Amino acid sequence: MHLTIVLPPDKITPELADEVNGAVQRYCLVKIEDNMITLKNIRWKGIRALPLSFAFLAVCIGIGTFFGSGIVSFIPVCLGTALNEGFYIIGWVGLWDPTETLLFDPIPVKNENKILQELMKNPIEIQPT
Numbered sequence: 001m002h003l004t005i006v007l008p009p010d011k012i013t014p015e016l017a018d019e020v021n022g023a024v025q026r027y028c029l030v031k032i033e034d035n036m037i038t039l040k041n042i043r044w045k046g047i048r049a050l051p052l053s054f055a056f057l058a059v060c061i062g063i064g065t066f067f068g069s070g071i072v073s074f075i076p077v078c079l080g081t082a083l084n085e086g087f088y089i090i091g092w093v094g095l096w097d098p099t100e101t102l103l104f105d106p107i108p109v110k111n112e113n114k115i116l117q118e119l120m121k122n123p124i125e126i127q128p129t
Contacts, residue, residue, distance in 0.1 A: 009128040017126045028116040046101035060091025
């Protein structure tokens, strides 16, 4: 990949290409560093959400088991089974936020870092119009 910037001839100076290359390098390095901090924050957010999500899952499984076990005699079996399965599903859905945070939220940030690293490798050329 090669990046060419086209400018009017009167705007081009001999050191402009080096200045632009240096500025792009500095920007990419700072942005990659910022993205690494963002990745740490994403990871920390996901890990912090796990205990509450697992506690919620345990409560939902407990409630579902209670309704599905037949202990409550005035609830018909089909309703008890539906409540049992419903609470199980609700509990597992409660794990979605930390799962999404830990597995999917880092993907765009990592992709941006790959693009920035590639941009840093490519020379920038300045040409007159």
